[in-house]
Amino acid sequence: MQTFGTAMNTSVSDLLGPFQEIVGAIRDKVLVHAALRSLNAKLDEASVKTYRLIADTASDFMDIKGKFGAGDFPESVIEKLDGLRDSCKIIEKTLQDFMESSERASEGDSQLAEDVVAALRTTAECARRLVEEVSHGKELLRRLADREADAAQSRGLRAYMAYHKVVGEVFPGAEFGKLEMVSGDGDFTVVAPIKLPAPIDGRTRARQEQELHDRVEAQDPTLIGVLAFQYVVA
Amino acid sequence: LLPEKLIEFAETLLDGEEASLRCAMHLSYYAIYHYCIEYFSIGKSQDRTHSLIREKLDKLSGTEHPRWVWKARRNMTQLWTFRVTADYHVDKLISRDDAKQAVETAIIIKDARAS
Numbered sequence: 001m002q003t004f005g006t007a008m009n010t011s012v013s014d015l016l017g018p019f020q021e022i023v024g025a026i027r028d029k030v031l032v033h034a035a036l037r038s039l040n041a042k043l044d045e046a047s048v049k050t051y052r053l054i055a056d057t058a059s060d061f062m063d064i065k066g067k068f069g070a071g072d073f074p075e076s077v078i079e080k081l082d083g084l085r086d087s088c089k090i091i092e093k094t095l096q097d098f099m100e101s102s103e104r105a106s107e108g109d110s111q112l113a114e115d116v117v118a119a120l121r122t123t124a125e126c127a128r129r130l131v132e133e134v135s136h137g138k139e140l141l142r143r144l145a146d147r148e149a150d151a152a153q154s155r156g157l158r159a160y161m162a163y164h165k166v167v168g169e170v171f172p173g174a175e176f177g178k179l180e181m182v183s184g185d186g187d188f189t190v191v192a193p194i195k196l197p198a199p200i201d202g203r204t205r206a207r208q209e210q211e212l213h214d215r216v217e218a219q220d221p222t223l224i225g226v227l228a229f230q231y232v233v234a
Numbered sequence: 235l236l237p238e239k240l241i242e243f244a245e246t247l248l249d250g251e252e253a254s255l256r257c258a259m260h261l262s263y264y265a266i267y268h269y270c271i272e273y274f275s276i277g278k279s280q281d282r283t284h285s286l287i288r289e290k291l292d293k294l295s296g297t298e299h300p301r302w303v304w305k306a307r308r309n310m311t312q313l314w315t316f317r318v319t320a321d322y323h324v325d326k327l328i329s330r331d332d333a334k335q336a337v338e339t340a341i342i343i344k345d346a347r348a349s
Contacts (some may be wrong), residue, residue: 182315182318182319182323183318184318184319184321184322184323185284185285185318186282187282187284187285189311189314189315189318191315199331200331201331201334202329202330202331202332202333202334202335202336202337202338203334203335203337203338205331205334205335205338206334206335206336206338206339206342207338207342209312209335209339210308210342213308213309217308224307224308225288225291225292225307225308225309225310225311226311227311228311228312228314228315229312230315231331231332231335
C-alpha cells in the first residue's frame with residue numbers, strides 16, 4: 001500500500017507542475033518544447049508507476065499472510081485508482097483546451113503553432129493512454145476481488161494449501177514460493193512457484209505434474225485447474 | 235488445419251532459440267484452445283473466448299465428458315499461463331524446459347483425445 005501512496009503523489013502533483021510551465025512558456029519555443037518533454041517524461045513515469053502499483057498491490061493481495069489482514073483491499077485501492085483516473089481526465093481535457101487556445105496564440109508564427117500543436121497532441125495522447133491503463137488496472141483488480149471475495153474460503157487459498165501438502169511427494173525436496181499473478185488479455189492466473197532442488201527435464205516435469213494433480217484431485221476435485229505453476233531451480 | 239499439426243510443429247521448435255521456444259509454448263496452448271472451442275461450441279468471434287474456455291472447464295461436472303476434457307481442465311490454466319508469458323512478458327526469462335513442458339502437456343491431452 002505504501003507503493004501506492006508514492007505513485008499517487010508523484011502522478012498527480014508532478015503532472016500538473018510541468019503543465020503550468022507550459023502555460024507560462026507558450027511564447028518561447030525552446031521553453032515550450034522543454035516543458036512538453038518534461039510533461040511527457042512525467043506521464044511516462046506515472047504510467048510505469050501505475051503498472052508497478054497494480055502488480056504490487058495484486059501481489060500483496062496474493063500473499064497468503066496478507067490475505068487475512070487485507071480488510072480494506074481492494075476497494076480502497078480501486079477508489080484511489082478512480083481518483084488518479086479522474087485527475088488524468090482533467091489533465092487530458094485541459095490539454096485539449098490549451099491546444100485550441102495555443103493555436104490562436106501562435107497565429108502569425110506558423111512553425112511555432114505547428115510544433116506546439118503536434119507536441120501537445122502527443123502529450124494528450126499520452127494522458128489518454130494513462131487513463132486507459134488505469135481503467136484496465138481497475139478492471140483487473142475488480143476481477144481479482146470477485147474471485148477472492150472470501151479469502152479464507154477461497155479456492156485459490158485451499159488449492160495452495162492442498163498442493164503445498166503434496167508437492168514434496170511428487171518433487172522430492174521441492175518447496176512452494178509466494179503466490180504470484182500472471183496477467184494478459186485482460187485476465188490473470190494465480191501462479192505458485194515451485195522451487196526445485198535440481199533441474200528436471202520439461203517433458204518429465206509435465207508427467208510429474210499430472211501426478212501432483214492426481215493427488216490433489218483425490219482430496220478435492222474442485223481444486224483442480226485453479227493454480228498454475230512456475231518451476232524454478234533453487 | 236488440424237490442431238494436432240500445431241503440436242507437431244511446436245515439437246520441431248524445441249531445439250531452437252528463445253523465440254522458437256516462445257512459439258512452441260504459444261502453439262501448444264492454441265492446439266488445446268481449438269479442441270475446447272469445438273467441444274464447447276464457442277464461437278471464435280465471441281468476446282473473451284480464452285477465459286470462457288477456462289470457466290467452462292472449471293464448471294465441468296457429470297460423467298458424460300470424455301477423458302481428454304478432464305485432462306484439459308487440469309492443464310489449461312498452466313498452458314494459458316505459459317502462452318501469456320511467452321507472448322506478452324518478453325522481459326521474463328523462459329526456459330527450454332518450460333517449452334518442453336508446454337508441448338508435452340499438449341501431447342498428453344491430444345493422446346487422451348485420440349484414445
